[in-house]
Every structure is written in C-alpha cells, then in structure tokens.
Amino acid sequence: MTGNEAGHGAIVRNRDLIDVWIEAPRGNRKQVVYEKILSLIDITDEPSKHLKIDMMLTMLDGSVVNVLSETNSTMKCIICGATPKDMNTLTGINRPPNVDNYRFGLSTLHCWIRFFECLLHIGYRLPIKSWQVRGPENKAIVEANKKRIEAEFRAKLSLIVDKPKPGYGSSNDGNTARIFFHNPQTSSDITGVDRELIEKFAIILGVLASGCAIDLEKFASLLEEARNLYIIIIIIIIIINGLYFVLK
Ligand SMILES: [Zn+2]
Structure with missing residues (x-):
C-alpha cells in the first residue's frame, strides 16, 4: 500500500x-x-x-482467506466452492467463479508449500494405496514409510521435511518445496510419486511465481495435463483400492 x-x-x-x-x-x-x-x-x-x-489483502494464507471470504470450510475452494470430492473427479470442475474473491490474490509461496505437502503425503501412503490410514497395521506401515522418506530427504537433499517448528507451523517452507521440485528424479525416487507429475507441478509453480505475462491457452493445457496425471494417481490410490476390496 x-x-x-x-x-x-x-x-x-x-x-x-x-x-x-x-x-x-x-x-x-x-x-x-x-x-x-x-x-x-x-x-x-x-x-x-x-x-x-x-x-488489497493479497498475501494471506488459506486459513485467513477462508475466514475473510466467509467460506465455511477450509477444504473448499474460495473461488468456486468446490469440495475435495468435486476436485477429484475425472470430469473436471465447471462451477461458476465468485469473481469477488479474486481480490485475495493467490499466494504463490503457499502454492509451492501446499503442492509439495500434497505429493509428500501421497508418498507416505503409497505402500497402503489408501488415503485413509485405518487400523494399527496400516498406521505402522505409513509411519515407517514417513520416517524412511524423511531420512532420505535429509541424506540426499539435506532437507528437513514435515518437522514441527515451535511457533512456526512446520519445517516445510518455500525453500524446502523449491528444492523438492528442482530435483524431480531424486524426489520421485524417495517418495514413489511419478516424476512427470513433479515436473509438471514445478513448471506450473514456476510460471505462477514468474511475474511474467502468461499465455493462458498454453497454461490451461498444461494445467489440464497435470490434473489428469494427478487424478490418475488419486484413482490408483483410492478407487482401485476400493475396487480391490469390493472384488475381494
Ligand atoms: Zn475452485
């Protein structure tokens, strides 16, 4: 101001x-x-x-924007009101935007961190192929995998991931996220998340943070490709696993 x-x-x-x-x-x-x-x-x-x-309140994080935009759930999109269920469908989201909420801008710093944490948490769960971690056996598997992933990030990229920081949330900051995305092969080897998805996310985040004019047509097709790849991974984790239980 x-x-x-x-x-x-x-x-x-x-x-x-x-x-x-x-x-x-x-x-x-x-x-x-x-x-x-x-x-x-x-x-x-x-x-x-x-x-x-x-x-202009343009540098706020998700929880503050949620309160100011009067969105009643932190899981919902403040622009179109989509819920996680709406977001994780193959058909895509076609909901009218609440243009008024564009005024909050988009904190690209938080985008880097949230995209990183999303892939990290998928990585933790890949061995059990389910988003919900139910039962002591699955909890132990995910916990052991989390420990392995954390140790490998520390050894290979000198990164301290997902450790609580007194008064500051967690050790996941913009730098942690950038190093993760700038080393897609290593990050993929450690987490088990598809390398191509990490690369596509890195380009999206780089474009958003660049401050340059964006070719919207090209950017839209990049978003579409990344979205489809992401949904495929989600489907493998959630739906295929559900089918497996149904067939069993
Ligand atoms: Zn939305």
Missing part, C-alpha cells in the same frame, strides 16, 4: 495489518485498520494534498 501523492511513500506490511485487525474489537475493525494506516503515513506538512488508499 502506498500513499505518495504528497511525495511521501509508505509501505505497510499485510502481516502488521492482520495483527491490528485481529486485536481490534469486532465491528470496529475497518476503522482501526484505517487509522493504523493513517498513523503510518506522514502528511502533516502537506495538509492540502489528498491521500488515496487502496487496501
């Missing part, structure tokens, strides 16, 4: 504003945030100048 018509510029970090927002009494939050912004911008020596503020 800048206020530079009077020649003064001020950059206010979203994080600071979110703290102010959280601490302010409900119902009075907009006013408190507005006053905070004004207090940070010195216009006292130019009283005749106008100040125009455009506040």
Whole structure:
C-alpha cells in the first residue's frame, strides 16, 4: 500500500495489518485498520494534498482467506466452492467463479508449500494405496514409510521435511518445496510419486511465481495435463483400492 501523492511513500506490511485487525474489537475493525494506516503515513506538512488508499489483502494464507471470504470450510475452494470430492473427479470442475474473491490474490509461496505437502503425503501412503490410514497395521506401515522418506530427504537433499517448528507451523517452507521440485528424479525416487507429475507441478509453480505475462491457452493445457496425471494417481490410490476390496 502506498500513499505518495504528497511525495511521501509508505509501505505497510499485510502481516502488521492482520495483527491490528485481529486485536481490534469486532465491528470496529475497518476503522482501526484505517487509522493504523493513517498513523503510518506522514502528511502533516502537506495538509492540502489528498491521500488515496487502496487496501488489497493479497498475501494471506488459506486459513485467513477462508475466514475473510466467509467460506465455511477450509477444504473448499474460495473461488468456486468446490469440495475435495468435486476436485477429484475425472470430469473436471465447471462451477461458476465468485469473481469477488479474486481480490485475495493467490499466494504463490503457499502454492509451492501446499503442492509439495500434497505429493509428500501421497508418498507416505503409497505402500497402503489408501488415503485413509485405518487400523494399527496400516498406521505402522505409513509411519515407517514417513520416517524412511524423511531420512532420505535429509541424506540426499539435506532437507528437513514435515518437522514441527515451535511457533512456526512446520519445517516445510518455500525453500524446502523449491528444492523438492528442482530435483524431480531424486524426489520421485524417495517418495514413489511419478516424476512427470513433479515436473509438471514445478513448471506450473514456476510460471505462477514468474511475474511474467502468461499465455493462458498454453497454461490451461498444461494445467489440464497435470490434473489428469494427478487424478490418475488419486484413482490408483483410492478407487482401485476400493475396487480391490469390493472384488475381494
Ligand atoms: Zn475452485
């Protein structure tokens, strides 16, 4: 956010504003945030100048955006309201977008981390071929595989993955994710996740973070290819396994 018509510029970090927002009494939050912004911008020596503020909340993570967009579940898409069940179908999603929520932007940093964690958690479960980890036997298999994957990332790429960090969530940050995607063969060998899918995700994430104009037609076909590949993997994990139980 800048206020530079009077020649003064001020950059206010979203994080600071979110703290102010959280601490302010409900119902009075907009006013408190507005006053905070004004207090940070010195216009006292130019009283005749106008100040125009455009506040854009574009660097938020999923849980904050969920609250602000009044989406009632953290599993739902804030743009089209699709649930995980809608997302994991072969037919694709064709739901009208809530264009108003485009204002929250897309945090590419969080995209890197979430894409990475998604593939990592699929990797943990590959030996049991089921998303749900039921029963002590399956729990032990997944836990042992998780330990092996973590140890191999540490040995081969010097990465500490999925370790809780006091006060900061987990050790999975943008750097962890980038190293994972920049080493698709090693990451695939360790997790068992298809190398091509890791590569396609890496291109998608690189394009989103590039800041360059995107050829939407080409990007759409890349997304489509990646989606189909991803769904095939999901189907192998969930549906084939379900069929196996049905046939048994
Ligand atoms: Zn959506």
